[in-house]
Amino acid sequence: MSTTIGRRAATDSPAPAKKQKQGQGGSIDRQRRKLLMPFVGPAFIFYTVLFIVPAIGAAWISLHVWAGSGPMKFVGLQNYARVFKDDLFLKSFGNTLLLLFVVGAAIFILAFAMTLVLRDMAGKKMVRNVIFFPHLINALVFGVLAGFIFNPGGMVNTLLKPLGITEPPAWLAQENIFPLIMATLVATTTGYFTTILMAGVDRIPPYFYEDCALAGATAFQRLRYVILPLTWDVFGTCAVLWTISSIKIFEIIWVFGGSSGAGIPPTQSWTTAVYTYVTAFSGQSTPAYGAATASAIISLALVSVLVVLLRRAMRRDAVEF
Template identity: 65%
Template sequence: MSALLAREQDVRPAVPGHAPAGRSAKTSQRSPLDRQRRKLFVPFVMPALLFYVVLFVVPIIAAAWISLHTWAGAGEMEWVGLGNYARLVRNDLFLQSFTNTLLILFIVGAAIFVVAFALTLVLRDMAGKRTARNVLFFPHLINALVFGALAGFAFNPNGLVNSFLRAVGVSDPPLWLARDNLLGLVMAILAWASVGYYTTILMAGVDRIPEYFFEDAALAGASAFQRLRYVILPLTWDVFAVCAVLWTITSVKIFEIVWIFGGTTGVGLPPQEIWTSAVYTYIMAFSGQSIPSYGMASASAMLALLLVAVLIVLLRRVTRREALEF
């Protein structure tokens, strides 16, 4: 019977509007669209691709090449291979800067996501949700340098914070701008400035969940925790994954908020206790060095890029789940 059906299909005459034998109708119908897309590739996609290659790919390749040399920005480059990387892993200042970056990445990131998700759940059913979301998002619009300057003004020994503490009876308020306290202060400022941004993204993810999911869960007798576990988290998991990638990229680039505290040292450079990977890279290349070391700076930048790449791959594996459509 199967052989007879196959023979009948082979001799079936071609019908106008149908795909000929040996070609699927899907392929036949899409081929004009595919040809049109190929025609549009050059005028529309190629300029953006060229822009991306020139401003992103080429600098990365150049930095990787420079990282294998000793170079002061002028003159000949001396090949050292992986020598710059070997020097970095033995450099205490670089290791401290890299550790500070990791602390910001994980500790501040954890604080941001816990607070942002809590605010999302609290504000979900509030009447003034849009106004609250705008207020929370506003700090993200302010440049980090402004936050640093305001923090330096508010937390200096005679600033607003210590003046308030003295007014309420604290006779010996802490020295917030002491070197041992600066990293914690920077992390607190970063968390405060970023919570609103990620709250806005998470709120958008929760708002897109159809209301009937919550109604069905309530009819089934689900508790608030069960609605959180079986409705909200699964349907916003992809939003959490995107936020995690965004924070990973942002945290490795932290620079301005650290740089503004250079005035506390009297030499214009931020205290070494709060240097991040980005600050270390900049100082090695452009500041604080009698002879710039572009090789070391490029090696530091490449290690930061490697860190981001590895973390994003791990995040994608950890957050990989079955896509839920609704």
Template identity: 55%
Template sequence: MGKKFVRSVLFFPTLINAMVFGIFAGFLFSPSGPVNKLLLLVGVQDPPKWLAQDNLFNMIMIVMIWSATGYFTTIIMSAVDQIPAYYYEAAGLDGAGPWAKFRHVTLPLAWDVISVCAVLWTMSSVKVFELILVFGGSTAKAPPTNTWSTALYVYQAAFGSGGDREFGISAASAIVSLPLVTVLTIGLRRMLRRDAVEI
């Protein structure tokens, strides 16, 4: 029962649109938001400017990780559930502790699923769009360029607020991003490749 509850709590952020996460995080970390009020209550007189331009990239990364963790954790936990219990029992009889069981049983047998999740998360991170737009700007104002993804660059080139409609650059950027993502995916797969474990 406890395992199902934890999975439900972890998976819940996946059901929420990224724009909602961006708006909610903006509310939490605004200068007069709950986080700063809580810091004032515990004695922090000068709370950090969470949404300042210098901190914006880090905040976007935190929200991205927060919103994606549940989805991939649920997939990995499903893979771990498929590992036969007698492997852990045999490891325990050999004197393995929790860390040794994780390192020598759980990690090798779930590695293929973990590597696929890493590739999927990397690909989804490259094409993230709405979260950056909501966090750093709006349809009338572009976010700082140090937070842009390739998807946002393509959008700004074609429909940005500067007035120029550079559809050629936008189309070229979209086409170039495809082989770049392909190379990144292949490189990540090669880096995470391991010998197959026979069960």
């Protein structure tokens, strides 16, 4: 400590008042700058070595035919061509898009509707706390529970029986699993996005609503001219968040199928994440690392394009208030 004081005292004394202040800020700044290595270094190294390098490695591997051991054969973009001819991948990719857009749209409509109701409802804190909680639970749990609730002797069917439905649909039949997964995801994710939207809506100062009341605006006008414009940026953030997280969906699909039988989920419900995992690690066929990473890179490309588009589209008017 004493050295820094001494040094500053030395620079201070000859300098005129104005310069003194500059020198002061500069010295703190200079000192801070020296901390670049010790402060940012560890984070930078961890992140680069175990995250960015693998990501670049994935792009490299996707250009090769490789079974994990032995020689890598460079094939250029053939893996991508191969993957796009693979029915399994097309199915997985289609499912990922379904999750992204259909489930996403459902979540947003529901979350926004819930936000509007919640905004001025008694007991909103409690409701908000309860609907947020599923976000903290591993999606595996929902997969397992849904498997139980919908199994032939499960809760849904015992509920339907008194209603006269003695032959309920085979919920967990392979062709029904994916719609069921989509429904489960909507049910378990909506709460999280409602909470985020709520945070945005709550930031709107009350006097805007009071203004609306004075001006005699209808509920729809208030929604159109106050609430929507002022929460537009939050919508954008939510859309980006959903895009990123929907691409990663894996666990729930893995056990949704697992609970109904075989170790690997039925191909009808695969997503690109499942496709990548199975192609590389299932142990049932020779691992095709090239195709697996190609599929992952395609999902990364999808995320990047969508995020860029979303940012472009949502940028239009970030209203300051």
